[in-house]
Amino acid sequence: MDKHIRRLTIADYDHILKVWSDAGLPFKPKGRDSRARMAVEMAAPHCAFFGLFDKDIMIGMAIANWDGRRGWVNRVAIDPEYRGRGLAGELIRECEKFLESLGALIICALIEDMNFPSMDCFEKEGYVCMKEILYFSKRRSPEV
Numbered sequence: 001m002d003k004h005i006r007r008l009t010i011a012d013y014d015h016i017l018k019v020w021s022d023a024g025l026p027f028k029p030k031g032r033d034s035r036a037r038m039a040v041e042m043a044a045p046h047c048a049f050f051g052l053f054d055k056d057i058m059i060g061m062a063i064a065n066w067d068g069r070r071g072w073v074n075r076v077a078i079d080p081e082y083r084g085r086g087l088a089g090e091l092i093r094e095c096e097k098f099l100e101s102l103g104a105l106i107i108c109a110l111i112e113d114m115n116f117p118s119m120d121c122f123e124k125e126g127y128v129c130m131k132e133i134l135y136f137s138k139r140r141s142p143e144v
């Protein structure tokens with residue numbers, strides 16, 4: 001495997017959707033995952049999209065986002081053929097480096113309660129689950 005990680009740009013948009021799709025991650029192309037919105041996010045200094053490549057093929061990705069108070073690691077996804085090699089951990093650490101460079105003292109992730117591979121993966125990277133916290137969100141529409 002000829003592996004490298006680099007920052008993604010909007011030119012990588014179609015490949016990002018392919019990685020999410022292959023990884024089984026749902027996305028909202030008419031909402032927050034539209035090309036236009038992702039272009040804005042990618043251009044923001046507090047946000048970094050990282051892609052993991054085997055040669056020139058994107059086989060994983062993750063998003064690091066600093067909200068001014070906490071750092072977030074989102075959308076970690078690895079192509080099923082490349083799982084179990086520690087690659088998600090490498091992407092998470094790349095996100096952490098970016099977030100710490102912005103001053104993050106706490107880095108968080110939201111994980112669905114049945115997603116055991118993801119929970120195990122974050123725990124292995126030193127994250128502690130707080131089971132007493134529930135996720136609340138308010139949406140303009142189900143599309144977002």
Ligand SMILES: CC(C)(COP(=O)(O)OP(=O)(O)OC[C@H]1O[C@@H](n2cnc3c(N)ncnc32)[C@H](O)[C@@H]1OP(=O)(O)O)[C@@H](O)C(=O)NCCC(=O)NCCS
Binds near residue numbers: 112
């Ligand atoms: C979760 C995911 C990113 C892990 O990717 P990965 O590259 O296979 O993970 P790693 O090889 O870095 O694994 C690190 C640790 O995670 C845990 N883990 C990974 N896959 C696992 C599985 N299927 N079952 C249980 N634990 C698992 C293990 O503790 C593993 O450490 P070990 O190999 O020393 O046992 C990958 O399964 C994926 O893309 N899932 C679909 C998308 C998704 O749900 N993303 C998370 C959104 S929050």
